[in-house]
Amino acid sequence: MLITNYQDVDEKEVFPGVFARNYSANLIGSENVSMLDIFLKPNSEIPLHIHPSHEEIIVVLSGSLIAYVSDDQTTSISAGNVIVVSESQTHKVVNDGDTTAHLLGIFPTKEPERVIV
Numbered sequence: 001m002l003i004t005n006y007q008d009v010d011e012k013e014v015f016p017g018v019f020a021r022n023y024s025a026n027l028i029g030s031e032n033v034s035m036l037d038i039f040l041k042p043n044s045e046i047p048l049h050i051h052p053s054h055e056e057i058i059v060v061l062s063g064s065l066i067a068y069v070s071d072d073q074t075t076s077i078s079a080g081n082v083i084v085v086s087e088s089q090t091h092k093v094v095n096d097g098d099t100t101a102h103l104l105g106i107f108p109t110k111e112p113e114r115v116i117v
Helices: none
Strands: 011-015 018-023 034-040 045-050 056-062 064-069 074-078 082-085 091-094 101-107
Touching (some): 011 045, 064 101
Antiparallel strands (some): 011 018, 018 034, 034 101, 045 091, 056 082, 064 091
């Protein structure tokens, strides 16, 4: 077992207004699971993208967002929602609220891949 403190992981701006800590499989002592700790400031977004070789589980810890999925459907999501994104499913999230949203992105792979579309 490996215990990591989130303060020991550098936070980086991955898109304008979107900050993340990347808990790679190697960092957290996992062979097959990685996690992103994501903060979206108001009016920011994670752009339209896919994960071509794996699923993603998104856990909304705080805030409210709009999720866009491949069939042009939009859905409001908020704290407590858990979303499963299928492999290669086009998706994005937009913070339409007035507070910072906090998400966890969990990936069943040691090296998550994101392709912007």
